[in-house]
Amino acid sequence: KQEVTQIPAALSVPEGENLVLNCSFTDSAIYNLQWFRQDPGKGLTSLLLIQSSQREQTSGRLNASLDKSSGRSTLYIAASQPGDSATYLCAVMNRGSWGKLQFGAGTQVVVTP
Amino acid sequence: DTGVSQDPRHKITKRGQNVTFRCDPISEHNRLYWYRQTLGQGPEFLTYFQNEAQLEKSRLLSDRFSAERPKGSFSTLEIQRTEQGDSAMYLCASSPSQRAYNEKLFFGSGTQLSVL
Secondary structure (H helix, E strand, O other): OOOEEOOOOEEEEEOOOOEEEEEEEOOOOEEEEEEEEEOOOOOEEEEEEEEOOOOEEEEOOEEEEEEOOOOEEEEEEOOOOHHHOEEEEEEEEEOOOOOOOEEOOOEEEEEEO | OOOOEEEOOEEEEOOOOOEEEEEEOOOOOOEEEEEEEOOOOOOEEEEEEEOOEEEEEOOOOOOOEEEEOHHHOOEEEEEOOOOHHHOEEEEEEEEOOOOHHHOOOEEOOOEEEEEO
């Protein structure tokens, strides 16, 4: 049974520092892994999608890597800004479960000015 | 704004009452999903539609829950005889085509339900 874990649950960094967020999963039989951002009381915004055949995806200051064999993904946010403060969630789409995402509990990030 | 729209944003109800939520997906998106999120947790899958057909329901979706997507456009999620444990954020998402295994999901802002 797939389990998705995000550690730490919360993280605080000063502005300008790089952010490193971790996601681990127990079953490598996935179609893709996605990273989302969630602001308090709001819905989810898709950040990056990495297909199972890919090693990484980049968008602006964001870079996500995927190591399927070890069951790990890392989201890097370069030169963090206070506007990056949010909860970041990773989710996997398991093989045989088209369209359904299984989420981790998220990492709450605070970037202090 | 052509994103996923959910209504209402907030709903407060008394235990035992029925509630209904609406989701309008992005135009021409074939797939529509419902998720539930409790405080401090990631969203959990409830059900999804391919056009008007409800293809899968999670075991989380008890008999008190029913979802519809008439004509493959908007969707409604109804909870009958609400319980305090139903208090959560109910999120709707859509994706554009039938090749859903490598597509991003677009989420709405959610409906926050509080059952007193």
